[in-house]
Amino acid sequence: MxxxxxxxxxxxxxxxxxxAMSYFALDAIVLASGxxxxxxxxxxxxxxxxxxxxxxxxxFTLNAExxxxxxxxxxxxxxxxxxxxxxxxxxxxxxxxxxxxxQIIEARKTDTWFDSLPKKTAWLGPKPMAFSVPCDGLxxxxxxxxxxxxxxxxxxxxxxxxxxxxxHLAAKEAFLSGASELDIHFAFLxxxxxxxxxxxxxxxxxxxxxxxxxxxxHKSIESLPTSRTLLIDAGANEQGxxxxxxxxxxxxxxxxxxxxxxxxxxxxxxxxQALSGVAFKDLHHTTIKGIAQLLLDHKICALSVEEQLExxxxxxxxxxxxxxxxxxxxxxxxGHQIDKNGTLSKPDDSAPFLRLTRTLEENMIITIEPGLYxxxxxxxxxxxxxxxxxxxxxxxxxxxxxxxxxxxxxxVVKNTHTDNLTREAFKKxx
Ligand code: GLY
Ligand code: MN
Ligand code: MN
Numbered sequence: 001m002x003x004x005x006x007x008x009x010x011x012x013x014x015x016x017x018x019x020a021m022s023y024f025a026l027d028a029i030v031l032a033s034g035x036x037x038x039x040x041x042x043x044x045x046x047x048x049x050x051x052x053x054x055x056x057x058x059x060f061t062l063n064a065e066x067x068x069x070x071x072x073x074x075x076x077x078x079x080x081x082x083x084x085x086x087x088x089x090x091x092x093x094x095x096x097x098x099x100x101x102x103q104i105i106e107a108r109k110t111d112t113w114f115d116s117l118p119k120k121t122a123w124l125g126p127k128p129m130a131f132s133v134p135c136d137g138l139x140x141x142x143x144x145x146x147x148x149x150x151x152x153x154x155x156x157x158x159x160x161x162x163x164x165x166x167x168h169l170a171a172k173e174a175f176l177s178g179a180s181e182l183d184i185h186f187a188f189l190x191x192x193x194x195x196x197x198x199x200x201x202x203x204x205x206x207x208x209x210x211x212x213x214x215x216x217x218h219k220s221i222e223s224l225p226t227s228r229t230l231l232i233d234a235g236a237n238e239q240g241x242x243x244x245x246x247x248x249x250x251x252x253x254x255x256x257x258x259x260x261x262x263x264x265x266x267x268x269x270x271x272x273q274a275l276s277g278v279a280f281k282d283l284h285h286t287t288i289k290g291i292a293q294l295l296l297d298h299k300i301c302a303l304s305v306e307e308q309l310e311x312x313x314x315x316x317x318x319x320x321x322x323x324x325x326x327x328x329x330x331x332x333x334x335g336h337q338i339d340k341n342g343t344l345s346k347p348d349d350s351a352p353f354l355r356l357t358r359t360l361e362e363n364m365i366i367t368i369e370p371g372l373y374x375x376x377x378x379x380x381x382x383x384x385x386x387x388x389x390x391x392x393x394x395x396x397x398x399x400x401x402x403x404x405x406x407x408x409x410x411x412v413v414k415n416t417h418t419d420n421l422t423r424e425a426f427k428k429x430x
Contacts, residue, residue: 001155001239003097006059009152010076010101013057017070020141027118030132031057032125033066047197051125052328053142055240060094062240065109069117077103079113140342143333147325148363154412156241157326157365158421160200161410163236164243165425167192171205171232172249178225181205184232185219192236200242201330203234211248211403212373214320228252229402235330242330244367245422246408256402259298263372266290267407268423270322271368276415280356280366281347284322287370288351291318294372295391300399303390312350313389316382319375321347321354323367326410331355332365364413365421373404 017029033050050062057068057076067079083091093104107113114121114131123132124139149157170191174184185205189196196202206216207224211231233246250257270287274280291314295301301313308314325332335356338345347354356366379396382389412419 001059001152001159005150005152005155006098007101009150010057012150014070014076016142016145018072020138021070021072023141024122024135024138026120026122026133026135026138027071028121029070029138030114030117030121030123030125030129031068031070032123032127033062034064034126036064050240052240052333053124053139055328056146059096059098059239061237063091067113071118075101075103077105080104080106082106082108084108137342140334140337141340144337144340144342146327146332147334147358148361149327149365149412150363153241153327154363154365154419156239157243157410157412158424160236160238160241160243161245161421162425162428163192163194163238164234164245165422165429167234167236168232168245168247168426169429171230171234172247175207175227175230175249176251178223178227180219180221180223181207181210182219182221183223184230185234188232188234192234194236198237200235200237200244204232204246205234206231206403208401209403211405212375212400213403214371214373226251228256229404231403231406233406233408240328242326242328243410243421244326244330244408245410246369246406248405248407250402255298256399259294259372259399260405260407262294262297263370263405264407266294267368267370267409270370271409271411271418271420271423274360274366274368274411274413274418276360276362276413278360280322280358280360281351281354284351284354287322288314288318291370291372299392300395301389301391307390311386311389313382313386313391315350316378316386317372317374318370319353319373319378320369320371321351321356323369323408324355325358326365326367334358360413362413362415366411366413367408368411369406369408371404371406373406374400374402375404376400 031054033054036045036048038045048064055062065081069077080093122135167188170187171184174187204216207227210216211229230249235243248260292305292308325335336344345357409422
């Protein structure tokens with residue numbers, strides 16, 4: 001990553017936060033990475049993820065108890081936690097050109113580095129210290145602009161996509177060789193060069209029926225030499241920025257793989273429509289219609305698209321949202337926020353799980369992730385509650401052992417096209 005990209009990114013952040021300080025009449029803002037939390041009655045901690053608002057400022061992974069102090073017209077200050085005990089490896093401040101733009105203070109836990117801060121200092125992050133003043137609305141104000149990524153953030157996400165795609169290709173090979181879910185996950189981690197704790201979210205690796213569990217979190221050790229389906233939803237991190245990619249691989253060339261191909265084709269069309277000015281809610285509704293058409297084309301449901309929409313049949317097979325903002329957090333902040341004041345636009349009850357209700361803008365990074373699943377609980381609910389649902393239950397029984405399908409890409413929204421980071425990475429590696 002070039003120094004220029006980082007410095008431009010930092011200037012954008014400084015400008016955004018100086019505007020916020022002026023708007024709220026603040027003298028300073030402290031961003032805190034957070035503290036490690038111990039398991040109950042134990043002496044080791046939960047995996048640590050820095051607060052994304054702090055992580056955004058620095059080009060390396062932030063540790064706990066690291067603070068950033070912002071004051072108008074001053075270089076930002078990094079308060080670096082000094083560790084000099086013999087239990088842990090030393091943690092020097094990372095070297096690099098980034099230091100030119102910072103003042104750096106090394107502080108022990110007992111040091112009162114905050115004593116000289118001005119009175120009106122607000123706090124963003126967990127566990128505010130007593131000196132900070134409350135500032136309602138500050139978090140929403142800064143979160144809103146996080147949706148628009150800087151060129152540095154776009155480049156980090158592009159690299160995170162490349163790393164994850166290396167993992168997906170290795171996972172596909174492991175699946176075709178008959179590996180267990182656990183071994184497929186290991187193949188993913190090895191090829192994407194990360195530990196499980198470094199993944200931006202716990203990778204989902206589901207074989208066969210498990211592909212129908214949206215957030216399947218187990219990794220079976222059982223090898224299945226004739227497994228039919230692999231649904232892998234797994235990403236990687238670069239400078240804290242996440243990729244979030246799903247592919248559904250099949251072993252056989254049959255009616256299920258034909259459904260996978262058609263969903264994949266639909267996903268690519270949706271990606272092309274994700275342009276600035278498009279209301280994401282509308283794109284979600286286009287997806288629901290597309291699912292209805294697939295159900296009809298593949299003779300899963302005999303009702304017309306209009307009848308299916310009226311009875312909410314597509315939502316039985318596609319119960320989640322089309323996508324979300326992507327950034328330092330996999331489900332990045334501000335997806336329901338329509339202005340800096342924190343006004344919310346909640347999804348309506350036809351799409352209750354939609355995480356993004358904003359109108360798309362240039363340089364937002366989003367996911368597009370339609371799916372089509374055979375989820376026993378939802379099929380049973382449909383047969384119990386929707387009269388004349390028109391679905392072929394024998395056909396559904398036939399598809400159930402395959403689980404389901406999701407195809408998920410990461411895009412940079414532009415005015416006239418979308419930059420599909422995921423397809424670009426697959427193309428380069430094929
Ligand atoms: N991996 C979680 C999601 O796709 O939203
Ligand atoms: Mn996603
Ligand atoms: Mn995902």
